[in-house]
Amino acid sequence: MKLLHNITAGNPGQLVKPVFYSVLANLVSVLPFALIIEAVRLIFAPYITPGMLLQTERLWWICGGLAGSMLLLFLSEIPAYRSAYRGAYHVAAQGRAELAEHLRKLPLGYLTRRDPGDLANMMMGDFTLVETGISHLLPQLAGAFVLPLAALAGLLALDWRMALSMFAALPLGLLIMYSASKLQRRLGASHMEARLNAANRLQEYLNGIQVMKAYNLTGDRFVRLEQSFKLLMKESIRLEAVFGPIIMTAIGLLRAGLTLLVYVGVHLLLGGELGVLQLAVFLIIGTRIYDPLTTALTNYAEFRYNEQAGERIVQLLEEPVMSGSTDPLPARRGIRFEEVTFGYGGQPVLKNVSMDLPQGSLTAIVGPSGSGKSTVLRLISRFYDPGEGRVLMAGRDLRSIDPEHLLKEVAVVFQDVYLFQDTIGRNIAFGREGATGEEIRQAAELARCHDFIMQLPLGYETPVGEGGSTLSGGEKQRISIARAILKNAPVVLLDEATASLDPQNEADIQKAIQALIAGRTVIVVAHRLKTIAGADNILVLEDGCLVEQGRHDRLLALGGLYARMWKLQQESTGFRISS
Numbered sequence: 001m002k003l004l005h006n007i008t009a010g011n012p013g014q015l016v017k018p019v020f021y022s023v024l025a026n027l028v029s030v031l032p033f034a035l036i037i038e039a040v041r042l043i044f045a046p047y048i049t050p051g052m053l054l055q056t057e058r059l060w061w062i063c064g065g066l067a068g069s070m071l072l073l074f075l076s077e078i079p080a081y082r083s084a085y086r087g088a089y090h091v092a093a094q095g096r097a098e099l100a101e102h103l104r105k106l107p108l109g110y111l112t113r114r115d116p117g118d119l120a121n122m123m124m125g126d127f128t129l130v131e132t133g134i135s136h137l138l139p140q141l142a143g144a145f146v147l148p149l150a151a152l153a154g155l156l157a158l159d160w161r162m163a164l165s166m167f168a169a170l171p172l173g174l175l176i177m178y179s180a181s182k183l184q185r186r187l188g189a190s191h192m193e194a195r196l197n198a199a200n201r202l203q204e205y206l207n208g209i210q211v212m213k214a215y216n217l218t219g220d221r222f223v224r225l226e227q228s229f230k231l232l233m234k235e236s237i238r239l240e241a242v243f244g245p246i247i248m249t250a251i252g253l254l255r256a257g258l259t260l261l262v263y264v265g266v267h268l269l270l271g272g273e274l275g276v277l278q279l280a281v282f283l284i285i286g287t288r289i290y291d292p293l294t295t296a297l298t299n300y301a302e303f304r305y306n307e308q309a310g311e312r313i314v315q316l317l318e319e320p321v322m323s324g325s326t327d328p329l330p331a332r333r334g335i336r337f338e339e340v341t342f343g344y345g346g347q348p349v350l351k352n353v354s355m356d357l358p359q360g361s362l363t364a365i366v367g368p369s370g371s372g373k374s375t376v377l378r379l380i381s382r383f384y385d386p387g388e389g390r391v392l393m394a395g396r397d398l399r400s401i402d403p404e405h406l407l408k409e410v411a412v413v414f415q416d417v418y419l420f421q422d423t424i425g426r427n428i429a430f431g432r433e434g435a436t437g438e439e440i441r442q443a444a445e446l447a448r449c450h451d452f453i454m455q456l457p458l459g460y461e462t463p464v465g466e467g468g469s470t471l472s473g474g475e476k477q478r479i480s481i482a483r484a485i486l487k488n489a490p491v492v493l494l495d496e497a498t499a500s501l502d503p504q505n506e507a508d509i510q511k512a513i514q515a516l517i518a519g520r521t522v523i524v525v526a527h528r529l530k531t532i533a534g535a536d537n538i539l540v541l542e543d544g545c546l547v548e549q550g551r552h553d554r555l556l557a558l559g560g561l562y563a564r565m566w567k568l569q570q571e572s573t574g575f576r577i578s579s
């Protein structure tokens, strides 16, 4: 049952129809086979039994029956074919969408631990293997036993000794395949690992081409890619080299059954215990019976390999998602950190942090690079849950709030803006489902991007390259602010871009931010201190600890880290080339 669960990526119900129709089609295929045997029996009977006439009328009936059974076979194969492909593509399409939805609900920590290439490969490659499992392997495997089993039942009635000798080697063949499946699992797992590794290295190589060109790096990355291809080649050969002979042995054993059949048949014939006609029937069946079984044995090896792909998908689908209540939050949406300690897996990044970020105020978070500022925003958005302590919104622990429900209350402007490969208008509309063109335009005007959008050839309909590659950093930032304005959420989290912008762009972004934060609870991670000098409260982080807090003047007077950072930023000049 687990096998069926895995090969269908958790949808064994999808196998019922394909397997049913495949078995039915194979049952129908027994009919012409049986008719041919009967025809052979009729044709040879007059030669064997003296005085017996050829039963022509029955032969004609058999001819008619054969034509009818061919038509029946054709008709039964159509639903078998259709249900197999429909089931397979249905499972793959629905499964991919389900997995994508599941990935979105997993904690970000889980996703960052996994290679993105690994996930992409699972989405495409593993589901294709599952597709093949449902459309080809399992129905064929189930169908392959129909003819031999029907033949066994019929032949047992004819002569049990001959029937048993025909199938004598089958249990041994099956046993070999079953015992080999453990080895297959191990080899299959390392082959799949090598395949994933090659896919990851290829993705890394493609992503890094720009850097490689810029730094004229020709060696290392390509060597890694080449090595991963070599490893894949080795694993593929190993898989075939070890498993191929095992399959061939099992198939050889099965075929040896034919020799045994001839031996026992001749022995019985000479002893007068078996008629010539019966022997002929056994020999005809014997030459046909092993084909479906050898196909089944070969399919079984492939089936176990594909099953591992399904198992990987099932395991990922079983990974627990972040959940919580969708009850409406109280009107006051103040945020509080209570003794929060958090790390991304290694050392803690935030250490025992307690702080209040009150409703309706502008709180700024500042501190040296790597001090944990963006991490604070990630915890408020519940991209991660803290290891120790609690983050509360409106007095409720965020762990108890459904992440999607929570994010309805929160608009986030990230440091790195990601734009989808879509039109500019639709990229802004991601802020709120169902936003009208007029609402999008108003948000764009407030975010100071309407003018530059109108200068583009197709205005709001202009397509944006993947990740926003066709726009400048400042433009992307403003589009992302327009998204957040459109979302109109009571809490705004703003991670200020670190990249330097020209004065005009910077002024535009500041105005856009003013429009975004008006009347809301705002938490801004700031790198340029002058932009947050007017904040209601400034939290200063150093190495994951809250070291100072207060208004700008108070912090300056304190003469601590904030005052030092302020002084440095006042003094900093641009680049200078020393001679």
Ligand SMILES: Nc1ncnc2c1ncn2[C@@H]1O[C@H](COP(=O)(O)OP(=O)(O)OP(=O)(O)O)[C@@H](O)[C@H]1O
Binding pocket: 112, 344, 349, 367, 368, 369, 370, 371, 372, 373, 374, 375, 376
């Ligand atoms: N996904 C992650 N996995 C592991 N470590 C991470 C991850 N994200 C951040 N870190 C580490 O956590 C620490 C704090 O990162 P964070 O992004 O919160 O710093 P920051 O103060 O916002 O820095 P910056 O001002 O440079 O943006 C850093 O040492 C960083 O390397």
